[in-house]
Amino acid sequence: MEKSKTTNTNDQTKILPKSRIVTGILLFCIAGMMTIAFVSYLMNWKADQSQAGTMGDRHIKSSNVLGKIGDWLGNLFIFDSIGVAAFIIPFLLMVFGFIILKKNYFKPWKTISHSLFFICWLPIFLGAVTKGDGVWSGVYGYQIMDYLKAYVGSVGLWLIILVSILLYFVLEFNLRPSSIRNKFNEINDNTIGKLKEMMPKSEENFEADEELEDELEKHHEEVASEKTEIPTELPKIKVTEDIQPIATPNKTTFESIETPPVMPEKDLEAVSIKLDNDFTAPPVVEKPVTTTQNITSNTEDIAFNIEVNQEEQLDPTEVKSQELVKEYGLYDHRLELAKFQMPSFDLLKDYGNEEITINKDELEENKNKIVGLLKNFNVGISEIKATIGPTVTLYEIVPEAGIRVAQIKKLQDDIALNLSALGIRIIAPMPGKGTIGIEVPRKNPTMVSMRSVIASNKFQTSDMDLPVVFGKTISNEIFMADLAKMPHLLMAGATGQGKSVGINAILTSLLYKKHPSELKFVMVDPKKVELSLYSKIERHYLAKLPDAEDAIITDNNKVINTLNSLCIEMDNRYELLKNAFCKNLKEYNKKFTERKLNPENGHRYLPYIVLVVDEFADLIMTAGKEVEVPIARLAQLARAIGIHLIVATQRPSVNVITGMIKANFPARVAFRVIQNTDSRTILDSTGAEQLVGKGDMLYFNGNELTRLQCAFVDTPEVEKIADFIGEQKAYSDAYILPEYSGEETSSAFGSFDPNEKDQLFEEAAKIIVSSQQGSTSMLQRHLKLGYNRAGRIIDQLEASGIIGGFNGAKAREVMIPDLQSLEQFLDNLKK
Numbered sequence: 001m002e003k004s005k006t007t008n009t010n011d012q013t014k015i016l017p018k019s020r021i022v023t024g025i026l027l028f029c030i031a032g033m034m035t036i037a038f039v040s041y042l043m044n045w046k047a048d049q050s051q052a053g054t055m056g057d058r059h060i061k062s063s064n065v066l067g068k069i070g071d072w073l074g075n076l077f078i079f080d081s082i083g084v085a086a087f088i089i090p091f092l093l094m095v096f097g098f099i100i101l102k103k104n105y106f107k108p109w110k111t112i113s114h115s116l117f118f119i120c121w122l123p124i125f126l127g128a129v130t131k132g133d134g135v136w137s138g139v140y141g142y143q144i145m146d147y148l149k150a151y152v153g154s155v156g157l158w159l160i161i162l163v164s165i166l167l168y169f170v171l172e173f174n175l176r177p178s179s180i181r182n183k184f185n186e187i188n189d190n191t192i193g194k195l196k197e198m199m200p201k202s203e204e205n206f207e208a209d210e211e212l213e214d215e216l217e218k219h220h221e222e223v224a225s226e227k228t229e230i231p232t233e234l235p236k237i238k239v240t241e242d243i244q245p246i247a248t249p250n251k252t253t254f255e256s257i258e259t260p261p262v263m264p265e266k267d268l269e270a271v272s273i274k275l276d277n278d279f280t281a282p283p284v285v286e287k288p289v290t291t292t293q294n295i296t297s298n299t300e301d302i303a304f305n306i307e308v309n310q311e312e313q314l315d316p317t318e319v320k321s322q323e324l325v326k327e328y329g330l331y332d333h334r335l336e337l338a339k340f341q342m343p344s345f346d347l348l349k350d351y352g353n354e355e356i357t358i359n360k361d362e363l364e365e366n367k368n369k370i371v372g373l374l375k376n377f378n379v380g381i382s383e384i385k386a387t388i389g390p391t392v393t394l395y396e397i398v399p400e401a402g403i404r405v406a407q408i409k410k411l412q413d414d415i416a417l418n419l420s421a422l423g424i425r426i427i428a429p430m431p432g433k434g435t436i437g438i439e440v441p442r443k444n445p446t447m448v449s450m451r452s453v454i455a456s457n458k459f460q461t462s463d464m465d466l467p468v469v470f471g472k473t474i475s476n477e478i479f480m481a482d483l484a485k486m487p488h489l490l491m492a493g494a495t496g497q498g499k500s501v502g503i504n505a506i507l508t509s510l511l512y513k514k515h516p517s518e519l520k521f522v523m524v525d526p527k528k529v530e531l532s533l534y535s536k537i538e539r540h541y542l543a544k545l546p547d548a549e550d551a552i553i554t555d556n557n558k559v560i561n562t563l564n565s566l567c568i569e570m571d572n573r574y575e576l577l578k579n580a581f582c583k584n585l586k587e588y589n590k591k592f593t594e595r596k597l598n599p600e601n602g603h604r605y606l607p608y609i610v611l612v613v614d615e616f617a618d619l620i621m622t623a624g625k626e627v628e629v630p631i632a633r634l635a636q637l638a639r640a641i642g643i644h645l646i647v648a649t650q651r652p653s654v655n656v657i658t659g660m661i662k663a664n665f666p667a668r669v670a671f672r673v674i675q676n677t678d679s680r681t682i683l684d685s686t687g688a689e690q691l692v693g694k695g696d697m698l699y700f701n702g703n704e705l706t707r708l709q710c711a712f713v714d715t716p717e718v719e720k721i722a723d724f725i726g727e728q729k730a731y732s733d734a735y736i737l738p739e740y741s742g743e744e745t746s747s748a749f750g751s752f753d754p755n756e757k758d759q760l761f762e763e764a765a766k767i768i769v770s771s772q773q774g775s776t777s778m779l780q781r782h783l784k785l786g787y788n789r790a791g792r793i794i795d796q797l798e799a800s801g802i803i804g805g806f807n808g809a810k811a812r813e814v815m816i817p818d819l820q821s822l823e824q825f826l827d828n829l830k831k
């Protein structure tokens with residue numbers, strides 16, 4: 001420990017610029033010279049005073065040890081100015097010297113303010129005491145004192161002097177009447193204790209000793225610990241709090257006490273504790289004690305407890321942090337934008353009454369249809385119950401004994417046909433309920449507005465780290481989840497089913513709860529329009545690459561750099577957490593707030609980072625593995641360091657949501673999809689194809705599936721929120737991510753130039769995608785081409801991302817699943 005301290009100091013000196021070292025040393029020299037000159041001046045000032053004004057004449061000798069300069073300095077600072085308070089000036093110079101040499105022995109501002117106070121106060125005080133006699137107050141001190149006296153009189157002058165020093169002590173040492181009283185009592189106790197120690201031993205003391213023995217026996221079970229160091233020499237022992245009232249026994253002595261922490265009983269016999277008349281006091285217990293021994297003295301048969309006080313080692317960082325917190329308070333990450341106001345609900349539109357209206361006819365009709373239908377198929381029901389949600393009504397049925405669940409499940413289509421409703425979902429059995437659920441969409445669904453969920457008590461009082469309010473459940477309860485715990489979210493749904501609204505709902509929830517210093521978004525928006533609204537909050541909430549113009553990334557090429565940059569940020573954060581011995585971001589930030597982490601070592605308050613990708617399919621199609629790998633890496637590792645991903649796609653095919661991606665996104669949201677295979681891809685189960693759209697969604701948290709109605713937030717509402725935030729004071733720039741130089745130029749993807757593509761490029765792409773085989777010879781055959789041209793086209797297809805890289809003997813991987821996707825992909829390339 002000591003060693004590392006020395007190394008640090010050495011290192012610090014090594015890195016100090018020479019100019020600092022020279023200035024520091026110069027300041028010390030000047031301070032030293034001034035002190036010597038002042039001391040010498042005080043001793044000789046009367047003699048030297050007569051030589052004032054003879055500075056130019058070197059024949060007239062000065063008695064100051066620093067000669068004429070010393071004399072001049074003394075005259076200037078002591079006589080003509082502030083008297084003995086002038087010593088504060090070389091002291092201050094020395095302090096500056098230490099500051100310049102980066103030795104933090106003094107707290108700069110405190111030292112300067114104290115010094116200035118005494119430079120002003122001391123001369124006046126000394127002026128009043130000496131009445132201008134001698135050099136103690138200096139001319140300044142005397143004159144100010146004289147001036148004050150002329151105006152407020154002697155009494156007033158002394159009042160000013162005493163009140164000012166009193167105020168100084170009160171402010172500086174936080175003196176309160178109670179603390180003064182305590183101090184006074186302490187001093188009193190000490191004095192009395194000492195006096196008692198000095199008192200001659202008398203008969204009474206013998207009595208007191210007996211009392212002590214009784215008392216010790218009485219307390220022997222209460223005292224629960226030992227002292228750390230039992231000195232080999234006889235200690236002067238004080239009384240514990242418990243036995244303090246008889247603090248003057250004097251007939252007790254320890255003989256050769258050696259106390260290992262735990263001692264076998266027979267060894268204890270070797271420890272002979274004898275009570276005799278030399279005892280001064282039993283051991284004092286000041287700190288938590290760790291071990292206790294009950295020792296029975298074989299001479300006097302008195303049970304006696306030895307308390308070994310193991311000094312509690314205070315961690316130096318802890319001490320330092322406590323000092324810093326005392327001086328500056330806890331670190332406030334919001335300070336830079338202290339006046340930032342969170343958006344209010346008024347920015348969100350009030351869509352009117354959202355109470356569920358019960359349409360009894362509809363309920364009755366559906367119930368009768370369900371019961372009747374099941375009866376037709378010989379499925380008896382013993383009970384049926386309806387729960388009305390915003391979009392669907394859940395009919396829970398309890399089948400009669402002996403009815404198989406599979407029997408009811410098979411009837412799903414028949415029930416749907418009978419109820420002539422889309423979006424019927426049968427949950428058989430209902431998890432944890434012992435019933436079978438049939439969800440039937442309502443004819444007039446109730447809209448769930450973002451305002452109603454944001455204003456809810458549940459959201460407002462939530463203490464989640466990244467609270468996301470999705471909407472309402474089937475039983476009309478507000479549904480929230482913590483993005484920090486998810487820890488990443490995959491969203492999918494066919495176009496127009498509410499995905500963008502869903503993303504906005506998530507972002508809105510976070511914006512309503514998190515201060516700009518706590519949260520940053522990295523936004524990727526290949527569709528270019530969905531997230532553009534958020535550009536207004538760039539300097540509050542967005543993160544970007546150092547050289548990026550816009551924080552919202554719309555160019556797929558730039559996504560790769562950003563993702564890799566996020567990976568670097570992740571690695572950096574892990575390093576910081578490792579150095580701080582923290583397991584996760586929350587712990588780390590807590591430590592930083594408590595000033596236990598030194599910013600000079602790179603520590604900083606770390607905001608959460610949420611990466612939002614709207615349309616992941618586009619990215620995967622154009623950049624394939626280059627996107628998939630960093631996304632998977634982030635998803636695997638970033639949870640602990642506060643980076644969370646929200647990835648949305650309207651094409652939930654296996655090429656987009658690959659196994660690698662899926663494995664790392666336990667939390668998933670599915671809006672309505674077209675086929676049940678898509679539902680399986682997202683949720684690992686069917687069901688999403690049965691949803692009714694318009695924000696009807698299924699949320700899967702890795703265990704259970706919950707049907708929800710997503711809260712609706714319209715674009716103008718988001719715009720208002722963005723405006724409200726954007727108009728407030730912001731940081732000077734967006735949150736800057738680490739620089740990533742990028743290897744994309746070397747990658748096939750980056751080298752593709754659409755203008756130089758072969759005329760047969762598109763035709764070749766179609767052949768390859770429809771056959772799902774990336775081989776040169778196949779192109780040669782189909783397009784009747786020579787090997788060179790076919791090879792060139794294959795290279796271009798690889799560069800564009802349609803097929804994967806050279807794969808040895810195997811055919812190249814085709815990255816695009818079908819012709820429809822290819823068409824969209826080729827359109828994108830043309831843009």
Ligand SMILES: Nc1ncnc2c1ncn2[C@@H]1O[C@H](COP(=O)(O)OP(=O)(O)OP(=O)(O)O)[C@@H](O)[C@H]1O
Nearest residue numbers: 494495496497498499500501650694695710711712
């Ligand atoms: N939670 C909701 N409540 C009520 N209506 C909704 C909800 N979500 C979406 N809608 C309706 O569906 C429409 C389409 O929603 P949205 O734009 O979110 O779809 P999308 O899946 O993002 O489509 P695309 O992928 O084409 O952008 C909205 O304009 C709105 O009318």
